[in-house]
Amino acid sequence: MSDILIKVRTLIHQDILKGSHESLSDDFNLIESGILSSLSIVRIVAFIEDTFDIDVGISDPRKYFISINKITDYIENKLLER
Numbered sequence: 001m002s003d004i005l006i007k008v009r010t011l012i013h014q015d016i017l018k019g020s021h022e023s024l025s026d027d028f029n030l031i032e033s034g035i036l037s038s039l040s041i042v043r044i045v046a047f048i049e050d051t052f053d054i055d056v057g058i059s060d061p062r063k064y065f066i067s068i069n070k071i072t073d074y075i076e077n078k079l080l081e082r
Contacts, residue, residue, distance in 0.1 A: 004076060054075065
């Protein structure tokens with residue numbers, strides 16, 4: 001399990017979900033389920049930019065922030081592009 005996945009999972013479970021929905025899989029669709037609000041997406045963007053020094057594009061969240069695994073893939077791909 002990657003360090004990035006652990007950080008993203010911790011952010012989602014502790015900061016966004018506040019400990020509820022502990023049994024969510026890493027592929028669970030956070031947007032379609034209504035779990036991610038606009039504010040939650042802003043918090044994820046800030047986390048990614050601050051933690052990994054990545055500039056998140058304006059259209060990226062709706063496209064890539066679907067699940068914990070998709071967020072992790074997004075970060076890993078952006079880091080490889082450097």
